[in-house]
Amino acid sequence: MSLTRGDVEKIAHLARLELTEAEVALYQSQLSAILDYATRLNELNLEGISPTAHAVTQQNVWREDVAEPSLPMDAVLFNAPKQANNQFVVQAVLDEG
């Protein structure tokens, strides 16, 4: 499995990672080697085998629908890089035009 430069750039965009030129080249070769290794799984006949998502499976874990106290606002906002009026401040997401 050999990834192209374009593949690496596309994955980085999907993952919202800014990579340097050097990183793109490095990950192109390293990810290709790891994916090559993963092709070992093709040796297995997985026909009819059901997938395991969780080793110890639990289903439908419910709790009573009772309101409980939440963290105070200042504790929630304490780690925010930017905040105002009890809100997280970010750059504009939608154009004003």
Next chain:
Amino acid sequence: MDLTTLTLTQLRQALRSGATTSVAATQAVLDHIVARDNDIQSFLTITDEMALEQAQQADQRRANGEDSPLLGIPVAVKDIICTQGVETTAGSKILEGFVPPYDAFVVRQLKAAGAVILGKTNTDEFAMGSSTENSAFFTTRNPYDQTRVAGGSSGGSAAAVATGMAYGALGTDTGGSVRQPASFCGVVGLRPTYGRMSRWGVVAFASTLDQVGTFGRTVADCTAVFQAAAGYDPMDSTSLNVPVPDFEAALTGDIRGLRVGVPQEYFIEGIDKEVETAVRNAIAKLAELGAEIVEISLPHTAYALPVYYLIAPAEASANLARYDGIRFGPRVEGADMIDSVKKTRALFGPEVKRRIMLGTYALSAGYYEAYYGRALKARTLIKQDFLNAFEKVDVIATPTSPTTAFKIGAIVDDPLQMYLQDIFTLPVNLSASCGLSVPCGFDSQSLPIGLQLIGNTLQEAVILNVAFAFEQNRD
């Protein structure tokens, strides 16, 4: 009396008898950290003032006639586990300065048991690594040879316990991150069954594999911390609502008639000969103590590594999507919102980026079935291997790691080589088993070797007792 040489259980005895106080023990350990940790580099944060305050409270409670399992005992917490009011970085620049507004459930449990929290220990970034070389801050050194790694990712906790800088510690184990550093540092490390420990407040790496584990200098010490931290937590819907047995009472040392499985797939080419010899001698010792040794097969062992390195990065890529610089952590401002997110996420270190990329690819349209989908099916076969084995045996004995501690820098540039470090530990995480590492000797360079004991679902008491029996009779 040098208090730092006592085991946790000895200190507990000394506190109960009034031979010493928590303040004395805490001060002794803090002094020892100042003297020793410049070399070992196990702590990212030392909470000395808070620790002494907790120690005073513990002594006060004892003076009032109170007692609890860890009352006044100083322990360390891996810096991937949230501590209220104390910076929690997960070894990453992207969480630098993050101060959690709450304690993780396991930390609450330790505090409720009376423990004194000494500080936060070093880890590979987001627990991704086997040497702490992926920590954004520094590399923890092996107490037996400072040119070598302590193992990882919980290398800070393992090294701290090994050197008397903590009486016990919490770590996390997603693919071997408690057992492998325990093996490298000559201490006991337990990775309980998935669901035995709450993950609430533990920074997520791979949610179906992550589990909190415990360290101790002895099996009894490791068990005492485990006993206190384990338990059902309604805040983690994957934590198991099952009774927590009295693990400490289960340490009888009697293993007569117990069936110990030895899987042929764990004694393969590439394993260090001295490691193999020490582990085989340990298994012979178990036979001497009355256990029945049974040759078994875990036929899909060789596929555990590729399965793990598809599933763990896939889960990581989803979990780490939350680091966008909006609600917490540093923000690197760019031209627009998306650009800011990308620039902020460039703060991740190389291994974390590699795994996010790998996981994103394995989950992406057109490749999902070929990679992630196949890995989930192969995981079924690995899990089934263990279930089949545990119909014939009570416990499985293997090496913890194929080698002893390697040199700092030796394999850090070769990700696949680094991943191979976990070849014997990560099948436990993929299955519903539990596992531990207990010291079983040294190689010719005086580096510790670990024996891994694997138990069936929720059978921690069985593997802890086998480890205890071995420890009591070790040559």
